[in-house]
Each structure stands twice: as structure tokens, then as C-alpha cells.
Amino acid sequence: MKKIGILFGQESSFPQAFVDRVNEKNIKGISAEFVTVDEVFQGRATDYAVIIDRISQDVPFYRAYLKNAAISGTAVMNNPFWWSADEKFFNNALATKLGVPVPKTYLLPSKEMPTDTSSNSFKNLKFPMNWSNIFDEIGFPAYMKPHSGGGWKSVYKVTDVENLFQSYSETGQLVMLLQEEIQFESYFRCYCLGQKYVRIMQYEPRNPHHLRYVTNGGPVEKKLLKTIEDYVFKLNNALGYDMNTVEFAVRDGIPYAIDFCNPAPDADLFSVGQENFDWVVENAANMAIERAQSHKDGKDNLTWGNFIKTSVAGEQIGGGKTSAPAVEKSVGKRGPKPKATAAKSSSEVKVAGKRGPKPKAASAVAPKVAGKRGPKPKATAANASTEVKVAGKRGPKPKATAAVAPKVAGKRGPKPKASVANASTEVKVAGKRGPKPKAASAAAPKLAGKRGPKPKASAANASAEVKVAGKRGPKPKTEGAKPAKIAKATKAIKAPKKVAAKKASPKKSSAKKGSAKPKGNSAPSSDMNNIGE
Numbered sequence: 001m002k003k004i005g006i007l008f009g010q011e012s013s014f015p016q017a018f019v020d021r022v023n024e025k026n027i028k029g030i031s032a033e034f035v036t037v038d039e040v041f042q043g044r045a046t047d048y049a050v051i052i053d054r055i056s057q058d059v060p061f062y063r064a065y066l067k068n069a070a071i072s073g074t075a076v077m078n079n080p081f082w083w084s085a086d087e088k089f090f091n092n093a094l095a096t097k098l099g100v101p102v103p104k105t106y107l108l109p110s111k112e113m114p115t116d117t118s119s120n121s122f123k124n125l126k127f128p129m130n131w132s133n134i135f136d137e138i139g140f141p142a143y144m145k146p147h148s149g150g151g152w153k154s155v156y157k158v159t160d161v162e163n164l165f166q167s168y169s170e171t172g173q174l175v176m177l178l179q180e181e182i183q184f185e186s187y188f189r190c191y192c193l194g195q196k197y198v199r200i201m202q203y204e205p206r207n208p209h210h211l212r213y214v215t216n217g218g219p220v221e222k223k224l225l226k227t228i229e230d231y232v233f234k235l236n237n238a239l240g241y242d243m244n245t246v247e248f249a250v251r252d253g254i255p256y257a258i259d260f261c262n263p264a265p266d267a268d269l270f271s272v273g274q275e276n277f278d279w280v281v282e283n284a285a286n287m288a289i290e291r292a293q294s295h296k297d298g299k300d301n302l303t304w305g306n307f308i309k310t311s312v313a314g315e316q317i318g319g320g321k322t323s324a325p326a327v328e329k330s331v332g333k334r335g336p337k338p339k340a341t342a343a344k345s346s347s348e349v350k351v352a353g354k355r356g357p358k359p360k361a362a363s364a365v366a367p368k369v370a371g372k373r374g375p376k377p378k379a380t381a382a383n384a385s386t387e388v389k390v391a392g393k394r395g396p397k398p399k400a401t402a403a404v405a406p407k408v409a410g411k412r413g414p415k416p417k418a419s420v421a422n423a424s425t426e427v428k429v430a431g432k433r434g435p436k437p438k439a440a441s442a443a444a445p446k447l448a449g450k451r452g453p454k455p456k457a458s459a460a461n462a463s464a465e466v467k468v469a470g471k472r473g474p475k476p477k478t479e480g481a482k483p484a485k486i487a488k489a490t491k492a493i494k495a496p497k498k499v500a501a502k503k504a505s506p507k508k509s510s511a512k513k514g515s516a517k518p519k520g521n522s523a524p525s526s527d528m529n530n531i532g533e
Contacts, residue, residue, distance in 0.1 A: 001029055001030075001031060002029055002030050002031075002049040002050070002292040002293070002295060003031055003032070003033065003047055003048045003049055003050075003292075004022055004030065004031070004032040004033075004048070004049065004050040004051075004052070004288045004289070004292055005032070005033055005034065005035035005036075005048040005050070005051045005052070006018055006019060006032070006033075006034060006035060006051070006052040006054065007034075007035040007037075007051055007052065007053050007054060007055055007056065007062060007066070008034075008054040008055050009054065009055035009058060009059070011054065011267070011268055013267075013268055013269040013270070013277070014054075014267040014268060014269070014277070014280070014281065015034065015054070017269075017277075017281045018032070018052070018281055018284055018285060018288075019032045019033060019034065021281050021282065021285040022285045022288060022289060025285065025289065027289055027293075030289055030292050030293070032285075032288070035048065035051055037062070037065055040064075040065050040068060042068065043068070043071070043072065044068070044072065045069070045072035045073060045074070046069045046072065046074055048069065048074050049074065049075060049291075049292045049295040049301075050074070050075045050076075050077065050288050050291050050292045050295065051066065051069060051074055051075070051076050051077070052077050052243070052284070052288060053066055053076055053077065053078060053080065053083075053263075053264070054264045055264065056080060056083070057083070057150075057263070057264055063080055063083075063084065066080040067080045067081065070300075070301075070302055072298075073295075073296070073297055073298050073299055073300075073301060074301065075291045075292075075295055075301035075302065075303075076302060077242040077243060077287075077288070077291065077303070078240075078241050078242050078243055078244075078263040078264075078303075079240060079241075079242075079302045079303055079304065081302070082239070082240055082241075082304070082305065082308070083263050086239065086261055086263075087147050087148035087261065088145075088146075088147050088148060088149075088177060088259070088261045089105065089107050089147045089177055091235075091239070091260055091261045092105050092177075094235075094238060094239070094307060094317065095235065095257055095260075097316070097317050097318035098234050098235065098238055098317065098318050099234075099318065100231045100234060100235060100257050101254055101255065101256045101257065102256060102257050102258075103179045103180045103181075103182055103256055103258065104137060104138055104179070104180045105177050105178070105179045105180070106134050106137075106138060106177070106178045106179075107147060107175070107176075107177060108144075108168070108175065108176040108177065108178055109122075109125060109175065110171065110172070110173045110174055110175050110176070111168050111169055111171050111172060111173075111174075111176075112172050112173050113173075114173050115173070131161075134178065135161060138178055138179070138180045139180060139181075140158065140159055140160050140161075140164075141157055141158060141159045141181050142157075142158050142164070142178055142179060142180055142181055143155065143156065143157055143158070143177075143178075143179045143180075143181060144156040144158055144164065144167055144168065144171075144176050144177065144178050144179070145176065145177055145179070146171075146174045146175065146176060146177070147174075147175045147176060147177050148175070148261075149174075150259075150261070150262055150264075152209075154171060154174060154176075157181075158178075164178075182249040182251050182256050182258065183251060184249035184250050184251050184256075185250055185251065186202070186220070186250045187202070187203050187204060187205060187247070187248065187249050187250065188200055188201065188202060188203055188228060188247070188248045188250070188255070189201050189203035189212075189213070189245055189246075189247050190228065190229075190232045190245060190246045190247070190248070191245055191265065191276075191279070191280060191283075192232050192233070192236045192241070192243075192244050192245070192246065193242070193243055193280075193283045193284055193287045194242055194243075194283075194286075194287035194290065194291075195233070195236050195237055195241075195242070195303075197283040197286070197287065198229055198232050198233070199276065199279050199280075199283075200225060200228055200229065200232075201213055201214075201272075201276055202214035202217035202220070203247065205247075209271060210270060210271055212271075213271070213272055213273050213276060215273055215275070224250065224253065224255065227255060228248055228255050231246070231248070231255060231257060232246050235257065235260050236260075236305075237305065237306050238305050238306045238307045238317055239260075239261075239305045239307065240303050240304050240305025240306070240307070240308065241263055241303075241305070242287065242291075242303050243263060243264075243265065243284070243287075244260065244261075244262055244263055244265065245259075245260070245262040245265040245266075246259070246260040246262075247259045247260065267280045267281075267284075
């Protein structure tokens with residue numbers, strides 16, 4: 001059995017008529033009754049599939065009870081979370097985004113400071129306000145009313161500045177709206193139930209309360225009625241109310257939405273009249289039965305408006321997406337395929353999904369990009385030390401040749417001094433081809449923590465042995481190279497520009513542990529810890 005309950009206060013005619021009408025329909029598995037609230041425990045479900053709320057705006061205990069019921073699956077009408085958040089000034093702002101005409105409206109701070117506040121609580125509020133600008137835009141006469149609330153409480157018609165401040169002084173801690181007056185030729189109050197049933201009623205707000213609903217009004221243009229109906233649906237669909245009224249003042253044929261935050265609208269027989277009362281009872285009963293039939297246990301059965309839905313989707317109500325920051329798409333995407341150069345192989349980086357500068361082609365090894373193996377290079381003096389691991393995968397295993405320190409991240413490394421070891425391996429990086437070396441008889445450095453082939457000791461490699469990546473190089477064998485052979489090798493090699501070719505001081509290899517430590521003109525270090533400097 002799906003139970004429908006109604007929670008109410010001082011009213012009597014509508015709640016009883018509503019319960020009776022639901023039960024008269026004799027829908028199988030559906031019944032209606034007054035809600036009974038006993039102990040309320042956190043997260044514990046109620047016995048009701050649907051609750052019609054007519055009073056929680058005045059009783060905070062009931063509002064908390066309804067929120068607890070809602071998260072346990074009860075379809076509370078209206079949504080207690082949205083009702084708690086909504087107010088009339090926001091309604092007006094929302095209407096401007098929906099294209100529904102509304103009067104020009106300003107928000108005014110409360111005349112008196114809220115409880116437990118002082119002047120220090122209002123350091124961000126400009127004082128005095130620019131009242132003259134407000135008066136010029138709104139004009140007189142105007143209406144002043146609370147930004148939240150209803151029931152025509154604390155509503156003032158102000159005729160001039162003096163009258164405004166006199167009325168304002170009576171508002172205490174209420175936050176008020178100052179709204180232009182719409183000099184209307186006709187006025188309507190519209191009931192909207194379940195966002196599908198609409199009743200447009202002629203209304204005269206200047207009459208006593210019990211005479212405001214017009215029973216014998218004149219004919220109304222169909223086009224105007226259609227426009228009003230469209231605005232009613234547009235506003236209630238955006239707000240997400242199951243039960244609400246919207247008031248329109250028509251000026252020069254244009255309906256202006258005056259008040260449309262009435263989630264517990266008047267439905268008393270003696271104020272709305274018999275004909276309107278019967279319509280409200282019948283369609284409220286139909287709405288509640290439909291919701292009970294579609295109710296799903298343990299699910300969210302609340303109604304959420306288009307404002308919330310579009311906000312969750314990252315869009316603005318009324319059309320157009322919010323200017324959210326662009327999401328970078330670099331993760332998992334293949335970068336641009338670079339052309340191989342000796343300089344770019346160690347420094348090409350894809351940043352935030354943008355393509356880096358297009359390198360010039362040169363004879364070197366292309367790095368691995370996005371997890372794919374590049375072409376296997378042939379061993380040369382230029383590429384042996386520039387092979388770099390990219391994207392966390394191992395590059396091709398190079399053959400041992402002379403060591404060259406690449407320039408990294410576009411910065412110039414230290415200017416090396418000429419020696420037998422480096423004279424043949426000096427290469428200009430940063431996209432330009434260095435001189436083509438002839439000799440390639442030097443020791444291979446260790447790359448990425450792996451030991452290269454164990455070289456035989458010679459005069460050429462004794463001074464060129466370099467530690468790479470902080471690891472000890474291979475232990476050379478001493479063969480007692482003669483100074484004469486070194487001198488011949490020096491003459492055979494042409495040093496690059498801007499490098500002074502000097503003879504290395506010949507020395508016999510020390511048979512100490514670790515690699516031979518050169519003195520004076522040592523080969524430049526290829527330690528990759530310099531990246532990012």
C-alpha cells in the first residue's frame with residue numbers, strides 16, 4: 001500500500017477535501033491520510049510514499065523532518081531542500097535569464113542589524129548607499145516587500161523618499177526588495193500543479209482578501225492567456241515546484257511576473273471560491289496519485305528544477321554554457337611525431353596538449369614518443385650519448401661510441417676544453433649540426449644505469465672515461481700507451497671552431513680501482529641531473 005500524507009497547519013477546508021478526494025478515487029494500492037509525526041530518528045524512513053507539505057515554512061521542526069523523509073525515499077512536495085534555498089529576489093534574477101518580464105527590483109539590507117552582529121560584521125557594505133541612483137531607476141510610487149516570505153506580510157506601497165524611509169524603519173531585521181510599480185490594466189493569479197496542470201484566475205490584489213479572486217471578469221484575449229501559460233510553465237519548470245502560484249500584472253499587453261515564490265499557496269475555500277477550490281482539490285489529488293504510482297522505494301523521488309539540472313551539467317539556465325576552464329587532453333594521447341635531431345632527442349616535451357616547435361632534421365636518433373619504439377640507430381659519435389628514454393619506456397640499445405653531453409631543455413652546457421678524448425666528439429646541439437667527426441675510438445659511457453661494453457685501455461680512452469648517471473665506469477686495462485701515438489692522433493683530428501686544440505699531457509694509466517680519472521682537460525659530463533636547470 002502506497003500512503004499519501006498531507007502536512008498542514010491552520011487551514012482546514014483543503015486538507016480534508018484533498019484526503020477525501022484521493023480515497024474517493026479508490027485507486028488500488030493508494031490511500032491518503034493526515035501525516036502523523038512521532039519520534040524522528042536520523043536516516044529512518046517514514047511510512048509515506050508521498051507527503052504534501054503545506055506548513056514547514058513556518059515550522060522548522062517539520063522542515064527537518066521532511067528532509068530526513070526525503071533522503072529515505074519519500075516524495076515530498078514541494079522539495080524541502082529547494083524550498084529552503086529559494087527566495088523572491090533570486091526568482092526575479094532567474095526570470096531575467098528565462099526571458100520572462102519582471103519589474104525592476106533592488107535588494108535592500110535589513111534596517112536593523114541581525115542578532116549577534118555589529119558594525120564590524122558589515123565592513124564590506126558601502127555606507128551610505130547610493131540611494132539617488134536607486135530612486136532614479138525605480139521611481140515612485142514603488143513597492144517594498146520582504147525578499148523571502150509570503151502571505152502579503154510587510155508589503156508597503158511607498159509614494160516618495162520620506163514615505164520609503166518611514167516604512168523602511170518598520171521592517172526591523174527583514175531583508176527587503178524595492179520594486180517598481182507596474183500600472184496594470186489586468187491582473188492574474190495562476191495555479192500550477194505537478195508542472196502540468198495550470199489554472200489562470202483573474203485577480204484583483206487591491207480588493208479585500210476574500211474578494212480578490214474575480215468570479216465574473218470580462219473576456220481575455222487568447223494570445224495573452226497563451227503567453228501567461230507559457231511563462232507559468234517556464235518559471236515552474238526552472239524552479240522545480242510541484243505546487244506553486246504565479247501572479248502577473250499586465251501593462252501595455254505585456255504580462256510581468258510579480259510574485260512566483262508561493263510553494264504553499266492559498267487553497268482555502270472561502271478565499272479562492274468554490275469553482276477554483278474544486279479545481280485545486282481535483283488536480284492536487286491527481287498529482288499526488290501519479291507521484292505515488294511512480295514512486296520507487298529507496299530512491300530519490302524529489303522534483304528538481306531545470307535550474308539545478310542545467311547547473312549540474314555545467315550550463316547556464318536560459319541557454320549557453322558556463323566558461324569552465326578547458327580540460328587538458330595530454331593524458332593518453334599521442335604527441336606530434338618529431339623529426340629526429342641530436343638536440344631534440346633529449347629535450348622534446350609535450351606540454352598541456354600543445355605541439356612544441358618543429359625541429360629541423362639532422363642525423364640522429366628519434367626518441368621514443370608515446371610508448372612506440374623509434375628506428376634502431378646505427379652507432380655514431382653523435383648519437384651514442386643523446387639517446388634518451390621518453391614516456392617511461394626503454395629506447396633502443398646503442399652501440400658503444402664516444403660520449404657526448406647533450407644540451408638539455410634549451411640551455412647551453414659548460415664550454416668544454418679541448419682534449420684528445422673530446423676533440424673528436426664535440427657536437428653542437430640546439431638544432432644545428434656540428435662538424436662531422438672522423439675518429440670514433442673512444443670509450444662508451446654508461447647509459448641509464450647499465451654498463452656498456454668493457455673497452456680495452458688506450459691512450460685515447462684513458463682521458464675520455466666519463467662517469468654517467470652517477471655510476472662507476474668500467475675498469476680499464478693498462479697497455480702503456482706511448483706519448484708519440486697520442487701526438488699522431490692529435491694531428492689527425494681537426495678540432496671544432498671555438499675550441500682550442502691542445503695536446504693532452506700524456507700519463508701512464510693508474511691501475512687504481514674504478515675508471516681512470518683525467519686531469520685538466522676532461523670530457524664534459526653527461527649527467528642527466530642537469531635537466532630543468
